Amino acid sequence: MLDDLLRLHDGVITLDQAARCGLSRHAVNRHVRSGHWRRCSQGVFFVDDRAFTDAARIRASVWGYGPRATASGLAAAWWFGLTKFAPEVVEVTVPRNSHGRSRQGTRLRRRDLMPADVVERDDLQVTALPLTAVEASVQRGGGPNLMDTALQRHTNLRPLWNAHLRNKGRYGSPAARRLLQAADGGARSAAERLFAQLLRQAGITGWKANQRVAGYEVDYAFEASKVAIEIDGLAFHSDPDDFQRDRVKQNALALAGWQVLRFTWLDLTEYPERVIAEVNRAISAR
Template identity: 65%
Template sequence: MLEELLRNHDGVITLAQAREIGMSGQAVRRRVQAHRWRRCGPGVYFVDDRPFTDAARIRAAVWSFGSRACASGLAAAWWHGTTKFAPRVVEVTVPKSSNGRSRPGCRLRRRDLLERDVVEREGLRVTALALTVVEAAVRNRSGAELMDRALQRHVELAQLWRAHLRNKGRHGSPAARRLLRAADDGARSEAERILVKLLGDAGFTGWHTNFPVAGYKVDVAFVVERVAIEVDGWAFHSDSEVFQIDRNRQNAIALHGWKVLRFTWLDLTQYPKRVINEIAAATGQTPSTQHPPPGAPERVPRRH
């Protein structure tokens, strides 16, 4: 029974679990004194005959705050499989009445969650997927990408909105609302406005908006250079029919001798410097600035 429990729980065990399978407190202490078990927190131990994995680290951190604690934020996102890398600091949510204190490697959140916003996965309490995505998106520099990927594969936008509205007032709530609004139906038009501002700030010349090419109107056209720029919203909006229409449109424009660049809302908001550089390479123009506008992130894209 002990080996099965350890195998299913990444080598982590609580004192309460040990007693449930018939072990005494003295038996636990002997194992700790013999350095066979490592104490990870109050009443939580790791059997030190295997690697201390990220799963073991997160499980031990959550369990050390009691039976009502749950993983949240990026820790929950990793546990659900929506992010590739486990966070260095484990966010743990506990009820407001809890007496626990934050410890190194943990970030404690005190709030009372509804039952529908907590699930158990592989024996660990974690925030439910919809709430996890909403919260993790504002903890991560690539939060918009995280939310977009989740919307493509795991959840619907309406579920995210409901989870957000059930938990208003939490840490990061305003930022999450902005992301949800962008993911709704205004991302494309907002992306067009951001693109126009980037072009102006970078000093590009000779471009026109909504310019007719091959029977279509392209979002931005560099007429002399014959470069067309098309703007998309978030990837999860693109179903197979829209995808086919966009490709037919792009092919028609290209067959008229135009070079086509496509940028998404994520490109324009997360990687503005890369967008400017690609437009400069396509048009042969030299932008007056190589820096993103104030408030925009400037970093190397990171794939998950």
């Protein structure tokens, strides 16, 4: 039973869990004195016969604040697979009336989370995926690409909006609202306005917005060079019918001799120089 628990918990174990496996406090202390177990914090231990992985580090950090602690922010995002790299500092949320100070390697947030915003994943309490995506996407190391990943692979926009509205007033709330608006149905127009602004700032001319080409309306058309630009908002989170229509449209444009470039909100906000460079390359080559 102990071996199974350690395997499932990345080698991390609490004093209460050890007791349920039949180990007394004296037996736990003996393991620590022998060097087989490492004390991570009060009541939390790591069995030092394996690598101390990022999962073990995050689990130990959260459990070190007690049974009501919840992994949040980028730590929760990594736990859900929304980010590739685990954060160096583990964000942990505890209830407002909790005691204790923040420890090295962690960032402590005191707030009362609603039941809808907390889930258990692999025996670790974490903020639910919608709230995780909303909060982590506006933190340094997160960014719009994190919300983009959540919308493409894990959820849709409504749960993200609901999580945001349940937690208004938190740090980063205005920035999260702007990202959600950018992903919303009318956000494509905001992305189009941003693209037009980038073109003007770069001094690129010869384009027209919302032009019909080969029987379809394109967002931006460079008629002289036969280059069409399509803006896709924040993420490719449309339904299968929209996806199919976009492909039929793109094929029709290509058969009519037009080159099609597609950019997302993420491209426009995170990599504007690359966007402009690609546009310049396309219109110069035709």
